Amino acid sequence: MTDQALRFTQNPLLSPKDLNPSREGLEITCLLNPGVFTFENKTWLLVRVAERPAQQEGIISFPVLTGDGIEIIEIATADPDLDAGDPRVIRYKGVDYLTTLSHLRMLCSDDGIHFYEPEGYPYLQGETTQEAFGVEDCRVSLIEGTYHLTYTAVSGQGVGVGLRTTKDWKQFASEGMIIPPHNKDCAIFEERINGKYYALHRPSSVDLGGNYIWIAESPDGIYWGKHQCIIRTREGSWDSARVGAGAAPIKTDQGWLEIYHGADAGHRYCLGAFLLDLDDPTKVLARTDDPIMVPTAEYETSGFFGHVVFTNGHVVNGDELTIYYGAADEFVCGAKFSIAELLSSLTYSHDR
Numbered sequence: 464m465t466d467q468a469l470r471f472t473q474n475p476l477l478s479p480k481d482l483n484p485s486r487e488g489l490e491i492t493c494l495l496n497p498g499v500f501t502f503e504n505k506t507w508l509l510v511r512v513a514e515r516p517a518q519q520e521g522i523i524s525f526p527v528l529t530g531d532g533i534e535i536i537e538i539a540t541a542d543p544d545l546d547a548g549d550p551r552v553i554r555y556k557g558v559d560y561l562t563t564l565s566h567l568r569m570l571c572s573d574d575g576i577h578f579y580e581p582e583g584y585p586y587l588q589g590e591t592t593q594e595a596f597g598v599e600d601c602r603v604s605l606i607e608g609t610y611h612l613t614y615t616a617v618s619g620q621g622v623g624v625g626l627r628t629t630k631d632w633k634q635f636a637s638e639g640m641i642i643p644p645h646n647k648d649c650a651i652f653e654e655r656i657n658g659k660y661y662a663l664h665r666p667s668s669v670d671l672g673g674n675y676i677w678i679a680e681s682p683d684g685i686y687w688g689k690h691q692c693i694i695r696t697r698e699g700s701w702d703s704a705r706v707g708a709g710a711a712p713i714k715t716d717q718g719w720l721e722i723y724h725g726a727d728a729g730h731r732y733c734l735g736a737f738l739l740d741l742d743d744p745t746k747v748l749a750r751t752d753d754p755i756m757v758p759t760a761e762y763e764t765s766g767f768f769g770h771v772v773f774t775n776g777h778v779v780n781g782d783e784l785t786i787y788y789g790a791a792d793e794f795v796c797g798a799k800f801s802i803a804e805l806l807s808s809l810t811y812s813h814d815r
């Protein structure tokens with residue numbers, strides 16, 4: 464069996480129309496890829512809210528952050544200097560831009576299904592020039608009482624990993640960019656191993672190498688070194704073009720279980736799993752050959768960017784793993800897995 468996900472019958476749990484835009488003149492185009500955490504006995508989503516102005520015929524318009532607000536850039540679709548083949552990113556006069564500007568917003572729930580926006584919590588916006596095109600796809604790791612938020616920081620300088628920390632979700636400390644471009648999909652393990660912090664991350668190499676998952680260690684959770692490549696794409700497979708970590712690995716008695724996304728050349732994003740050694744997480748013990756989840760539901764195959772299931776947040780309760788995921792880059796959905804079933808679908812190998 465290849466798709467093991469038990470999708471929520473209430474999917475999609477959240478759609479762009481469910482929230483209000485962050486400012487006048489913008490619309491929410493996509494609600495996607497939530498980081499997930501528990502806090503004060505509730506399940507919380509740190510959801511990515513992607514916004515842009517209402518689009519007019521013949522013009523592509525999108526916001527970018529400036530020091531004190533936003534600027535709307537408008538480009539005629541007929542402009543010969545415009546390459547707008549991908550709905551997510553455009554190239555204009557040799558410079559790349561995103562078509563939406565993302566911030567992160569907190570939603571909470573008592574049952575893990577119905578989410579609402581509580582009052583009194585800030586929106587997490589891009590703050591520096593390194594975040595001028597927004598902040599995206601946050602992983603939340605609770606380590607020794609401090610929530611570590613690793614997110615994609617996007618700007619004209621590139622795509623890197625930013626870190627903010629908080630204990631109360633009201634006050635945040637910014638640690639700046641912890642891994643420079645091109646890098647994303649960073650998840651910090653929720654406990655130290657032999658005294659060291661570990662994180663998964665995903666550099667992209669345009670020439671030699673590829674879009675592979677790497678692991679790094681750190682003495683303090685901020686400064687990272689000893690980087691090693693652990694999971695590569697597989698030619699001819701569902702994860703042939705890119706792979707990237709989901710949320711923090713899940714500790715099981717057989718090893719650290721990681722849910723990851725893999726895409727093929729046609730940009731179909733599926734989920735898979737791999738297992739790392741408990742004592743030395745740079746060792747890959749096993750990996751699924753087949754995807755554990757494939758975009759098949761209508762809300763996964765059609766939307767802002769269809770044929771995508773992408774997760775960066777989950778809740779573990781005994782054998783039950785509840786993932787929250789972005790569907791078609793437009794909706795937030797939920798699905799359950801059995802951890803025992805995931806473990807039994809792994810293929811053990813020394814050649815990964």
Ligand code: MAN
Pocket residue numbers: 551552561599615617622647
């Ligand atoms: C890719 C996609 C987009 C994302 C950008 C920047 O194009 O993953 O969703 O906005 O990268 O990270």
